[in-house]
Amino acid sequence: MALLASTSDLAEDDAVLIDGAREYARAELIPLDRKWDQDDSSVIDILDALGEMGFLGLCVPSELDGLGCSCTTYAAITHELSYASPSVAVTISVHSMVGRVLKRYAAEPLRSDLLREWGNPGSLAAFAISEAGSGSDAGSAKTAAVEVDGGFRLTGEKMWITNGLAARWLLVLARLAGGDNDGRLCAFLVDGRESGIERTPIHGKMGIRGSETAVIHFDETFVPSTNLIGDRGDGLAVCLSALNEGRIGIAAQASGIAEACLDEMVRYAGQRYQFGRPIGRFQAVANMIADSATELEASKLLIRRAAHRIDNGLEARSASAMAKLHASESANRIAYRAVQVHGGSGYVHECRVEQLYRDARVTTIYEGTSEIQRIVIGRGLKNAS
Numbered sequence: 001m002a003l004l005a006s007t008s009d010l011a012e013d014d015a016v017l018i019d020g021a022r023e024y025a026r027a028e029l030i031p032l033d034r035k036w037d038q039d040d041s042s043v044i045d046i047l048d049a050l051g052e053m054g055f056l057g058l059c060v061p062s063e064l065d066g067l068g069c070s071c072t073t074y075a076a077i078t079h080e081l082s083y084a085s086p087s088v089a090v091t092i093s094v095h096s097m098v099g100r101v102l103k104r105y106a107a108e109p110l111r112s113d114l115l116r117e118w119g120n121p122g123s124l125a126a127f128a129i130s131e132a133g134s135g136s137d138a139g140s141a142k143t144a145a146v147e148v149d150g151g152f153r154l155t156g157e158k159m160w161i162t163n164g165l166a167a168r169w170l171l172v173l174a175r176l177a178g179g180d181n182d183g184r185l186c187a188f189l190v191d192g193r194e195s196g197i198e199r200t201p202i203h204g205k206m207g208i209r210g211s212e213t214a215v216i217h218f219d220e221t222f223v224p225s226t227n228l229i230g231d232r233g234d235g236l237a238v239c240l241s242a243l244n245e246g247r248i249g250i251a252a253q254a255s256g257i258a259e260a261c262l263d264e265m266v267r268y269a270g271q272r273y274q275f276g277r278p279i280g281r282f283q284a285v286a287n288m289i290a291d292s293a294t295e296l297e298a299s300k301l302l303i304r305r306a307a308h309r310i311d312n313g314l315e316a317r318s319a320s321a322m323a324k325l326h327a328s329e330s331a332n333r334i335a336y337r338a339v340q341v342h343g344g345s346g347y348v349h350e351c352r353v354e355q356l357y358r359d360a361r362v363t364t365i366y367e368g369t370s371e372i373q374r375i376v377i378g379r380g381l382k383n384a385s
Protein backbone atom coordinates (compact mmCIF):
# COMPACT_ATOMS: atom_id res chain seq x y z
CA MET A 1 0.00 0.00 0.00
CA ALA A 2 1.04 3.59 -0.60
CA LEU A 3 2.78 5.59 2.06
CA LEU A 4 0.86 8.23 3.94
CA ALA A 5 2.72 10.93 2.05
CA SER A 6 3.28 10.39 -1.64
CA THR A 7 7.06 10.41 -1.93
CA SER A 8 6.82 12.33 -5.20
CA ASP A 9 5.48 15.31 -3.20
CA LEU A 10 8.45 15.29 -0.84
CA ALA A 11 12.06 16.39 -0.82
CA GLU A 12 14.41 13.48 -1.50
CA ASP A 13 15.74 13.53 2.07
CA ASP A 14 12.26 13.22 3.51
CA ALA A 15 11.37 10.31 1.25
CA VAL A 16 14.56 8.54 2.39
CA LEU A 17 13.59 9.12 6.04
CA ILE A 18 10.10 7.72 5.53
CA ASP A 19 11.38 4.68 3.64
CA GLY A 20 13.98 4.12 6.38
CA ALA A 21 11.32 4.32 9.09
CA ARG A 22 9.18 1.86 7.18
CA GLU A 23 11.97 -0.67 6.71
CA TYR A 24 13.18 -0.42 10.30
CA ALA A 25 9.67 -0.63 11.76
CA ARG A 26 8.61 -3.66 9.73
CA ALA A 27 11.87 -5.54 10.28
CA GLU A 28 12.50 -4.75 13.96
CA LEU A 29 9.47 -3.42 15.77
CA ILE A 30 6.68 -5.93 15.11
CA PRO A 31 8.15 -8.74 17.28
CA LEU A 32 9.15 -6.28 20.01
CA ASP A 33 5.68 -4.76 20.05
CA ARG A 34 4.11 -8.22 20.39
CA LYS A 35 6.42 -8.90 23.35
CA TRP A 36 5.62 -5.60 25.10
CA ASP A 37 1.93 -6.39 24.72
CA GLN A 38 2.31 -9.87 26.20
CA ASP A 39 4.61 -8.85 29.09
CA ASP A 40 3.07 -5.42 29.79
CA SER A 41 6.66 -4.17 29.40
CA SER A 42 7.73 -0.98 27.66
CA VAL A 43 9.28 0.66 24.60
CA ILE A 44 11.66 2.48 26.92
CA ASP A 45 13.96 -0.57 26.43
CA ILE A 46 14.72 0.66 22.89
CA LEU A 47 14.77 4.41 23.54
CA ASP A 48 18.52 4.57 22.83
CA ALA A 49 18.01 2.97 19.41
CA LEU A 50 15.14 5.34 18.62
CA GLY A 51 17.36 8.28 19.61
CA GLU A 52 20.26 7.05 17.46
CA MET A 53 17.99 6.84 14.43
CA GLY A 54 16.83 10.43 14.96
CA PHE A 55 13.20 9.63 15.80
CA LEU A 56 13.33 11.71 19.01
CA GLY A 57 14.44 14.82 17.11
CA LEU A 58 12.03 14.63 14.17
CA CYS A 59 10.54 18.08 14.66
CA VAL A 60 13.63 19.87 15.98
CA PRO A 61 15.08 22.36 13.48
CA SER A 62 18.22 21.08 11.75
CA GLU A 63 20.27 24.04 13.05
CA LEU A 64 19.57 22.63 16.54
CA ASP A 65 20.72 19.16 15.54
CA GLY A 66 17.26 17.74 14.78
CA LEU A 67 15.87 16.29 11.55
CA GLY A 68 13.73 19.39 10.90
CA CYS A 69 10.84 17.38 9.44
CA SER A 70 7.73 19.05 8.09
CA CYS A 71 4.44 18.01 9.65
CA THR A 72 3.70 16.00 6.48
CA THR A 73 6.88 13.98 6.85
CA TYR A 74 6.39 13.64 10.60
CA ALA A 75 2.89 12.22 10.02
CA ALA A 76 4.17 9.78 7.38
CA ILE A 77 6.92 8.53 9.73
CA THR A 78 4.42 8.18 12.59
CA HIS A 79 2.17 6.13 10.29
CA GLU A 80 5.04 3.82 9.37
CA LEU A 81 6.13 3.33 12.99
CA SER A 82 2.56 2.72 14.07
CA TYR A 83 2.04 0.06 11.41
CA ALA A 84 4.55 -2.00 13.38
CA SER A 85 4.23 -0.55 16.88
CA PRO A 86 1.48 1.88 17.89
CA SER A 87 3.25 2.08 21.27
CA VAL A 88 6.48 3.39 19.75
CA ALA A 89 4.47 5.82 17.62
CA VAL A 90 2.69 7.40 20.59
CA THR A 91 5.88 7.58 22.67
CA ILE A 92 7.52 9.62 19.91
CA SER A 93 4.36 11.59 19.13
CA VAL A 94 4.00 12.89 22.70
CA HIS A 95 7.71 13.68 22.98
CA SER A 96 7.56 15.57 19.67
CA MET A 97 4.49 17.49 20.76
CA VAL A 98 6.30 18.89 23.81
CA GLY A 99 9.28 19.73 21.60
CA ARG A 100 7.03 21.75 19.29
CA VAL A 101 5.62 23.66 22.28
CA LEU A 102 9.14 24.63 23.30
CA LYS A 103 10.03 25.56 19.71
CA ARG A 104 7.05 27.93 19.58
CA TYR A 105 6.76 29.31 23.09
CA ALA A 106 9.93 28.83 25.17
CA ALA A 107 12.18 31.83 25.69
CA GLU A 108 15.87 31.81 24.76
CA PRO A 109 18.29 30.45 25.86
CA LEU A 110 16.06 27.72 27.36
CA ARG A 111 14.56 27.00 23.93
CA SER A 112 17.84 26.34 22.11
CA ASP A 113 19.47 24.59 25.07
CA LEU A 114 16.64 22.09 25.39
CA LEU A 115 15.97 21.53 21.70
CA ARG A 116 19.65 20.87 21.01
CA GLU A 117 19.37 17.91 23.43
CA TRP A 118 15.86 16.84 22.34
CA GLY A 119 17.06 13.95 20.18
CA ASN A 120 18.72 12.28 23.19
CA PRO A 121 16.79 9.65 25.14
CA GLY A 122 17.73 11.48 28.35
CA SER A 123 15.48 14.37 27.24
CA LEU A 124 12.33 12.29 26.83
CA ALA A 125 9.24 14.42 27.51
CA ALA A 126 5.66 13.98 28.71
CA PHE A 127 2.61 16.19 28.24
CA ALA A 128 0.66 16.39 31.49
CA ILE A 129 -2.69 18.11 31.36
CA SER A 130 -5.22 15.43 32.41
CA GLU A 131 -6.18 14.88 36.04
CA ALA A 132 -8.57 12.44 37.70
CA GLY A 133 -11.30 15.09 37.68
CA SER A 134 -10.22 16.98 34.56
CA GLY A 135 -10.17 15.14 31.22
CA SER A 136 -12.13 16.56 28.29
CA ASP A 137 -12.58 19.72 30.34
CA ALA A 138 -8.84 20.38 30.53
CA GLY A 139 -9.43 23.95 31.69
CA SER A 140 -10.75 22.67 35.02
CA ALA A 141 -7.28 21.47 36.12
CA LYS A 142 -6.72 21.80 39.86
CA THR A 143 -2.95 21.30 40.13
CA ALA A 144 -1.84 24.46 41.94
CA ALA A 145 1.18 26.68 41.31
CA VAL A 146 2.27 29.07 44.06
CA GLU A 147 4.69 31.82 43.10
CA VAL A 148 7.82 31.82 45.28
CA ASP A 149 11.22 33.46 45.15
CA GLY A 150 12.78 32.61 41.75
CA GLY A 151 9.91 30.51 40.48
CA PHE A 152 6.88 28.43 41.43
CA ARG A 153 5.97 25.42 43.55
CA LEU A 154 3.51 22.93 42.04
CA THR A 155 1.19 20.69 44.05
CA GLY A 156 -1.36 18.29 42.57
CA GLU A 157 -1.74 15.10 40.57
CA LYS A 158 -1.72 14.39 36.84
CA MET A 159 -3.31 11.23 35.49
CA TRP A 160 -2.86 9.04 32.36
CA ILE A 161 0.50 10.53 31.46
CA THR A 162 2.20 8.90 28.46
CA ASN A 163 5.99 8.57 28.96
CA GLY A 164 5.18 9.47 32.56
CA LEU A 165 7.70 7.11 34.18
CA ALA A 166 10.81 7.72 32.10
CA ALA A 167 10.36 11.34 31.00
CA ARG A 168 12.97 13.89 32.10
CA TRP A 169 10.78 16.85 31.09
CA LEU A 170 7.11 17.24 32.03
CA LEU A 171 4.96 19.94 30.43
CA VAL A 172 2.40 20.56 33.17
CA LEU A 173 -0.81 22.61 33.09
CA ALA A 174 -1.38 24.19 36.51
CA ARG A 175 -3.44 26.96 38.07
CA LEU A 176 -1.88 29.93 39.87
CA ALA A 177 -2.94 30.11 43.49
CA GLY A 178 -2.79 33.46 45.27
CA GLY A 179 -1.35 36.78 44.11
CA ASP A 180 -2.58 39.09 41.33
CA ASN A 181 -3.03 36.24 38.83
CA ASP A 182 -4.95 33.92 41.14
CA GLY A 183 -6.82 31.21 39.19
CA ARG A 184 -5.04 31.72 35.86
CA LEU A 185 -3.76 28.64 34.05
CA CYS A 186 -0.09 28.36 33.12
CA ALA A 187 2.10 25.82 31.31
CA PHE A 188 5.28 24.86 33.17
CA LEU A 189 8.21 22.78 32.03
CA VAL A 190 9.04 20.72 35.09
CA ASP A 191 12.41 19.00 35.41
CA GLY A 192 11.62 15.41 36.32
CA ARG A 193 14.76 15.33 38.50
CA GLU A 194 13.33 17.88 40.96
CA SER A 195 12.30 16.64 44.39
CA GLY A 196 8.62 16.28 45.27
CA ILE A 197 7.67 14.12 42.25
CA GLU A 198 6.18 10.66 42.67
CA ARG A 199 5.39 8.53 39.60
CA THR A 200 3.13 5.49 39.71
CA PRO A 201 2.66 3.23 36.67
CA ILE A 202 -0.82 2.45 35.34
CA HIS A 203 -0.81 -1.24 34.38
CA GLY A 204 -3.50 -3.36 32.78
CA LYS A 205 -4.31 -1.16 29.79
CA MET A 206 -6.48 -2.68 27.06
CA GLY A 207 -4.00 -1.78 24.31
CA ILE A 208 -0.78 0.11 23.50
CA ARG A 209 0.63 -1.79 26.44
CA GLY A 210 4.20 -1.01 25.39
CA SER A 211 3.56 2.70 25.96
CA GLU A 212 4.24 3.93 29.50
CA THR A 213 1.26 5.48 31.26
CA ALA A 214 1.55 6.95 34.76
CA VAL A 215 0.04 9.00 37.52
CA ILE A 216 2.40 11.81 38.52
CA HIS A 217 2.06 13.42 41.93
CA PHE A 218 3.66 16.80 42.62
CA ASP A 219 4.32 17.94 46.17
CA GLU A 220 5.62 21.53 46.24
CA THR A 221 7.82 20.73 43.23
CA PHE A 222 10.00 23.70 42.30
CA VAL A 223 9.94 25.17 38.77
CA PRO A 224 12.24 28.11 37.98
CA SER A 225 10.57 31.23 36.48
CA THR A 226 12.46 30.61 33.23
CA ASN A 227 10.44 27.41 32.78
CA LEU A 228 7.09 29.17 32.63
CA ILE A 229 6.13 28.51 28.99
CA GLY A 230 4.11 31.41 27.59
CA ASP A 231 2.69 34.11 29.85
CA ARG A 232 0.65 33.79 33.03
CA GLY A 233 -2.87 32.90 31.89
CA ASP A 234 -1.76 31.42 28.55
CA GLY A 235 -1.44 27.84 29.82
CA LEU A 236 -4.57 26.38 28.26
CA ALA A 237 -3.95 28.09 24.90
CA VAL A 238 -0.34 26.81 24.85
CA CYS A 239 -1.46 23.23 25.58
CA LEU A 240 -4.42 23.27 23.20
CA SER A 241 -2.35 24.71 20.35
CA ALA A 242 0.07 21.79 20.79
CA LEU A 243 -2.84 19.43 20.27
CA ASN A 244 -3.45 20.64 16.70
CA GLU A 245 -0.30 18.87 15.56
CA GLY A 246 -0.56 16.23 18.28
CA ARG A 247 -3.90 15.15 16.86
CA ILE A 248 -2.32 14.68 13.45
CA GLY A 249 0.16 12.35 15.18
CA ILE A 250 -2.67 10.32 16.72
CA ALA A 251 -4.52 10.29 13.39
CA ALA A 252 -1.35 8.90 11.78
CA GLN A 253 -1.06 6.38 14.60
CA ALA A 254 -4.61 5.26 13.81
CA SER A 255 -3.98 5.08 10.05
CA GLY A 256 -0.86 2.97 10.67
CA ILE A 257 -2.91 0.52 12.76
CA ALA A 258 -5.61 0.49 10.07
CA GLU A 259 -3.12 -0.25 7.31
CA ALA A 260 -1.63 -3.14 9.29
CA CYS A 261 -5.16 -4.52 9.78
CA LEU A 262 -5.94 -4.17 6.08
CA ASP A 263 -2.77 -6.01 5.05
CA GLU A 264 -3.52 -8.81 7.51
CA MET A 265 -7.08 -9.06 6.15
CA VAL A 266 -5.98 -9.23 2.52
CA ARG A 267 -3.35 -11.87 3.32
CA TYR A 268 -5.70 -14.07 5.32
CA ALA A 269 -8.59 -13.76 2.85
CA GLY A 270 -6.28 -15.06 0.13
CA GLN A 271 -5.04 -18.09 2.05
CA ARG A 272 -8.06 -19.26 4.05
CA TYR A 273 -10.26 -21.70 2.12
CA GLN A 274 -13.89 -22.42 2.88
CA PHE A 275 -16.42 -24.04 0.57
CA GLY A 276 -13.54 -24.92 -1.74
CA ARG A 277 -12.31 -21.39 -2.43
CA PRO A 278 -10.37 -18.55 -0.72
CA ILE A 279 -12.77 -16.59 1.52
CA GLY A 280 -11.69 -13.38 -0.28
CA ARG A 281 -13.71 -14.62 -3.27
CA PHE A 282 -16.93 -14.30 -1.26
CA GLN A 283 -18.46 -10.92 -1.93
CA ALA A 284 -19.24 -10.29 1.75
CA VAL A 285 -15.56 -10.68 2.67
CA ALA A 286 -14.38 -8.67 -0.35
CA ASN A 287 -16.76 -5.89 0.69
CA MET A 288 -15.19 -5.71 4.16
CA ILE A 289 -11.79 -5.34 2.52
CA ALA A 290 -13.00 -2.76 -0.02
CA ASP A 291 -14.72 -0.66 2.65
CA SER A 292 -11.58 -0.77 4.79
CA ALA A 293 -9.29 0.26 1.92
CA THR A 294 -11.59 3.16 1.05
CA GLU A 295 -11.86 4.40 4.63
CA LEU A 296 -8.10 4.15 5.08
CA GLU A 297 -7.48 6.16 1.93
CA ALA A 298 -9.88 8.87 3.16
CA SER A 299 -7.99 9.01 6.48
CA LYS A 300 -4.69 9.43 4.67
CA LEU A 301 -6.06 12.28 2.60
CA LEU A 302 -7.46 14.06 5.66
CA ILE A 303 -4.13 13.66 7.47
CA ARG A 304 -2.20 15.00 4.50
CA ARG A 305 -4.58 17.95 4.21
CA ALA A 306 -4.22 18.85 7.90
CA ALA A 307 -0.43 18.46 7.81
CA HIS A 308 -0.24 20.54 4.63
CA ARG A 309 -2.14 23.35 6.37
CA ILE A 310 0.30 23.27 9.30
CA ASP A 311 3.30 23.26 6.96
CA ASN A 312 1.93 26.31 5.17
CA GLY A 313 1.17 28.28 8.33
CA LEU A 314 -2.59 27.98 7.86
CA GLU A 315 -5.11 27.58 10.65
CA ALA A 316 -5.50 23.82 11.18
CA ARG A 317 -7.71 23.28 14.22
CA SER A 318 -10.68 21.90 12.29
CA ALA A 319 -8.57 20.03 9.75
CA SER A 320 -6.62 18.26 12.54
CA ALA A 321 -9.82 17.41 14.39
CA MET A 322 -11.36 15.98 11.19
CA ALA A 323 -8.25 13.91 10.49
CA LYS A 324 -8.21 12.53 14.04
CA LEU A 325 -11.95 11.90 14.14
CA HIS A 326 -12.07 10.04 10.84
CA ALA A 327 -8.78 8.16 11.16
CA SER A 328 -9.46 6.95 14.71
CA GLU A 329 -13.11 5.99 14.21
CA SER A 330 -12.37 4.23 10.92
CA ALA A 331 -9.31 2.45 12.39
CA ASN A 332 -11.68 0.90 14.94
CA ARG A 333 -14.09 -0.17 12.20
CA ILE A 334 -11.23 -1.59 10.13
CA ALA A 335 -9.78 -3.44 13.14
CA TYR A 336 -13.24 -4.87 13.82
CA ARG A 337 -13.46 -6.14 10.24
CA ALA A 338 -9.93 -7.54 10.42
CA VAL A 339 -10.98 -9.71 13.36
CA GLN A 340 -14.19 -10.67 11.53
CA VAL A 341 -12.34 -11.77 8.40
CA HIS A 342 -10.05 -13.93 10.56
CA GLY A 343 -13.02 -15.63 12.22
CA GLY A 344 -12.08 -17.58 15.36
CA SER A 345 -8.37 -17.26 14.54
CA GLY A 346 -8.69 -13.50 15.02
CA TYR A 347 -9.99 -13.88 18.53
CA VAL A 348 -6.83 -15.14 20.24
CA HIS A 349 -3.64 -13.43 21.40
CA GLU A 350 -1.52 -15.36 18.89
CA CYS A 351 -3.16 -13.43 16.05
CA ARG A 352 -1.80 -9.91 15.49
CA VAL A 353 -5.21 -8.46 14.58
CA GLU A 354 -6.44 -9.28 18.09
CA GLN A 355 -3.79 -6.90 19.44
CA LEU A 356 -4.37 -4.26 16.76
CA TYR A 357 -8.09 -4.30 17.59
CA ARG A 358 -7.23 -3.45 21.21
CA ASP A 359 -4.53 -0.92 20.21
CA ALA A 360 -6.94 0.96 17.93
CA ARG A 361 -9.40 1.57 20.74
CA VAL A 362 -7.53 4.34 22.54
CA THR A 363 -7.18 6.49 19.42
CA THR A 364 -10.77 7.76 19.77
CA ILE A 365 -10.10 8.67 23.41
CA TYR A 366 -6.77 10.40 23.97
CA GLU A 367 -5.75 13.87 22.77
CA GLY A 368 -9.46 14.65 22.74
CA THR A 369 -12.27 12.11 22.41
CA SER A 370 -14.27 11.82 19.18
CA GLU A 371 -17.07 13.78 20.88
CA ILE A 372 -14.64 16.63 21.58
CA GLN A 373 -13.31 16.55 17.97
CA ARG A 374 -16.90 16.99 16.75
CA ILE A 375 -17.28 20.01 19.03
CA VAL A 376 -14.06 21.53 17.61
CA ILE A 377 -15.25 20.90 14.02
CA GLY A 378 -18.70 22.33 14.79
CA ARG A 379 -17.20 25.47 16.32
CA GLY A 380 -15.06 25.95 13.21
CA LEU A 381 -18.18 25.87 11.06
CA LYS A 382 -19.94 28.44 13.24
CA ASN A 383 -16.90 30.72 13.03
CA ALA A 384 -16.90 30.39 9.25
CA SER A 385 -20.58 31.29 8.88
Ligand SMILES: Cc1cc2nc3c(=O)[nH]c(=O)nc-3n(C[C@H](O)[C@H](O)[C@H](O)COP(=O)(O)OP(=O)(O)OC[C@H]3O[C@@H](n4cnc5c(N)ncnc54)[C@H](O)[C@@H]3O)c2cc1C
Binds near residue numbers: 127130369
Ligand atom coordinates in the same frame (compact mmCIF):
# COMPACT_ATOMS: atom_id res chain seq x y z
C1 LIG B 1 -3.58 5.35 27.37
C2 LIG B 1 -3.86 6.80 27.64
C3 LIG B 1 -2.84 7.72 27.51
C4 LIG B 1 -3.08 9.08 27.79
N1 LIG B 1 -2.03 9.97 27.71
C5 LIG B 1 -2.22 11.24 28.16
C6 LIG B 1 -1.12 12.16 28.24
O1 LIG B 1 0.03 11.85 27.84
N2 LIG B 1 -1.34 13.39 28.76
C7 LIG B 1 -2.56 13.78 29.20
O2 LIG B 1 -2.68 14.90 29.67
N3 LIG B 1 -3.64 12.95 29.11
C8 LIG B 1 -3.49 11.70 28.61
N4 LIG B 1 -4.57 10.84 28.53
C9 LIG B 1 -5.86 11.29 28.98
C10 LIG B 1 -6.84 11.51 27.85
O3 LIG B 1 -6.48 12.63 27.10
C11 LIG B 1 -8.25 11.60 28.45
O4 LIG B 1 -8.58 10.28 28.87
C12 LIG B 1 -9.26 12.15 27.48
O5 LIG B 1 -9.04 13.50 27.22
C13 LIG B 1 -10.70 11.98 28.03
O6 LIG B 1 -10.79 12.43 29.34
P1 LIG B 1 -11.46 11.48 30.45
O7 LIG B 1 -10.83 10.16 30.37
O8 LIG B 1 -11.40 12.21 31.74
O9 LIG B 1 -12.96 11.32 29.99
P2 LIG B 1 -14.17 12.38 30.25
O10 LIG B 1 -13.73 13.75 29.87
O11 LIG B 1 -14.69 12.17 31.62
O12 LIG B 1 -15.19 11.85 29.17
C14 LIG B 1 -16.02 10.70 29.38
C15 LIG B 1 -17.01 10.63 28.21
O13 LIG B 1 -17.81 11.83 28.20
C16 LIG B 1 -17.71 12.45 26.94
N5 LIG B 1 -17.76 13.92 27.08
C17 LIG B 1 -17.05 14.69 27.95
N6 LIG B 1 -17.34 15.98 27.74
C18 LIG B 1 -18.21 16.03 26.70
C19 LIG B 1 -18.86 17.08 26.00
N7 LIG B 1 -18.68 18.37 26.31
N8 LIG B 1 -19.70 16.76 24.98
C20 LIG B 1 -19.89 15.46 24.63
N9 LIG B 1 -19.30 14.42 25.25
C21 LIG B 1 -18.46 14.71 26.28
C22 LIG B 1 -16.35 12.01 26.38
O14 LIG B 1 -16.30 12.14 24.96
C23 LIG B 1 -16.30 10.56 26.84
O15 LIG B 1 -17.05 9.76 25.97
C24 LIG B 1 -4.37 9.50 28.19
C25 LIG B 1 -5.41 8.56 28.28
C26 LIG B 1 -5.17 7.24 28.01
C27 LIG B 1 -6.30 6.25 28.14
